[in-house]
Amino acid sequence: MRKFLQSLEFFEENERQKLAIFTALAFSQKLSGLPPETVFQPLLKDNLVAKGIVLSFITEFFKEYLKENSLDDLIALLKKGKMEDNLLEFFPSGKRTSEALSEHFTKEGLTSLVEYNTKKMFEVKLKEIKSTLTTMINEEAEISEVTEVVKQQVKDAKFPDIEVVRMLWDVLMEAVQWSGKNQQQNSNSALRQVNAWAGLMNAFCTSGKLELELIYKVQTQCYEDAKLMKLFPEIIRSLYDQDVLAEDTILLWFRKGSNQKGRQSFVKALEPFVKWLEEAEEEE
Secondary structure (H helix, E strand, O other), rough: HHHHOHHHHHHHHHHHHHHHHHHHHHHHOOOOOOOHHHOOEEEEEEOHHHOHHHHHHHHHHHHHHHHOOOOHHHHHHHOOOOOOOHHHHHHHHHHOHHHHHHHHHOOOOOHHHHHHHHHHHHHHHHHHHHHHHHHHHOOOOHHHHHHHHHHHHHHHHHHHHHHOOOOOOOHHHHHOOOOOHHHHHHHHHHHHHHHHHHHHHHHHHHOOHHHHHHHHHHHHHHOOHHHHHHHHHHHHHHHHHHOOHHHHHHHHHHHHHOOOHHHHHHHHHHHHHHHHHHHHHHHH
């Protein structure tokens, strides 16, 4: 099998197609003695990849395999063959981009594979940005420097603004030095973190929609994390004082917020602050 695959260039196109179908059927029937790495690794010969032979072969393989098997089965196969995160290696070097991958497999009717790869690439890039951000926060880098680095990585990764806001909040809270069961210390640590990095949040919460998304994110975490359950109104107040959240956004959440996680208790807890906002607005 290995010899066949490394000699694909000596076969006619229709013969290569038959071999791809046979290989897919062999895996579909779960024939023993054919581990996935026996198929995928030999395909990565530079001259075969460069000529596009490998891409044609693997495309036929995917199409045939998915006739009888699920995408999860295919991903498990790729994982065993150590190719789950390396689909671009099947492409000639000049076409190794996410766009080229999406275009090719969409054209071939493999949209489920495109969606999976898009999600996978998103997770990989998210992990990279989180790692960079966590390091800079722990090193207490300047907010302006952190902002520039994150903006560049977000731009390169083509991250949606909403995902950036969610990611920033997650990283900031994960970087807090929690102190076991001491609730007061935990509260103080969380609020210190919010105040210290409000400038970073402010740089990315550039619209009412994104501010609302931040409130939803805070709401969800306060609902799911016992350490933060009682901190919701204080966090919102801090974000307001630091000009991250506008009054209109807070009032919109208070009156019409759609996230139901703990909403009733959080609305009640925020009532005194909202009342103060409304009174201040009337005085103005």
